Amino acid sequence: MNLDDEYPWALILGGSSGLGLATAKKLGSEGYNLIVIHRDRKSDLETIDKAFKEIIQSGVRCIGYNVDATNTEKQQHLIVEIVQLLQSASIKVLVHSIAKGNLKPMYSNDSLELHNQDFQLTINAMALSLYDWVKLLVKNGLFSEDARIIAFTSEGNSKAWPNYAAVAAAKVALEAIVRNIALEFAPIGIKANCIQAGVTDTKSMRMIPNSDIIVEEALKRNPNGRLTRPEDVADAAFLLTKEEAKWITGTVLKVDGGESLR
Secondary structure, three states, rough: OOOOOOOOOOEEEEOOHHHHHHHHHHHHHHOOOEEEEOOHHHHHHHHHHHHHHHHHOOOOEEEEEEEOOOOOOHHHHHHHHHHHHHOOEEEEEEEEEEOOOOOOOOOOOOOOOOOHHHHHHHHHHHHHHHHHHHHHHHHOOOOEEEEEEEEEOOOOHOOOOOOHHHHHHHHHHHHHHHHHHHOOOOOOOOOEEEEEOOOEEOOOHHHOOOHHHHHHHHHHHHOOOOOOOEEEEEEEEHHHHHHHOOOOOOOOOOOOOOOOHO
16 A cells, blocks of 8 residues: 655654644644554553544554554554554654653652652653654654654643652653754754643543643643643644644743733
8 A cells, every 4th residue: 555645744753642642633734644653551552542543534544553652662562563554754743741750759768669660661751752763763764854743741841749759850861862852863854842731631631640730730820720731732743743832842832821920
């Protein structure tokens, strides 16, 4: 099947829920073919497949792989499949939305404290895996001339939240990696940015211990009186893919309705 058609391609890492899925839906509605790599339980696949089928109704392709995108061996297998899938087409947009990490306290009276390996797992999944994929796509010549890379960060990049230390460290590392991608891959036309979303009601957010308190405080701080929605973030991600955003790179764009102003 020849997939080299008029529609550009986007590769989304972690696109089965939350910000990743919302971005997939937005890009699909705007004429992007999609490759979505996610890692989910079999019990969730029916719901995920339904969401992907809704995207296909826009007239684009949406190919999903239920594979761990952070696993080095799996990455090598996936890149072979992607090369075969794209044929002579290329990837215009890479979205990193992997949420895989440890939400343990640094100090506790029980045995569930953060350990070095917890930090390593979290930083590898939520930060270093972006660099792995950028290198794979570059080495295989899969990026378009004016490619856009988008990764999702949070206010935990500068604020301390209980149980969030490993994820916060990953977000800071992710931002540093994105800045250097923007710098060092500029000669081949790549632009890279982070979106700092406000507190958003997603599956990942609800996994944070005492997330209800974080939500309550976010509502108090937000001058617009509501939480950030996945669609708000997806809209901003799409804006970063447009021709008019070609001079935006190496930065962190806040999409939080003013929540971080106070």
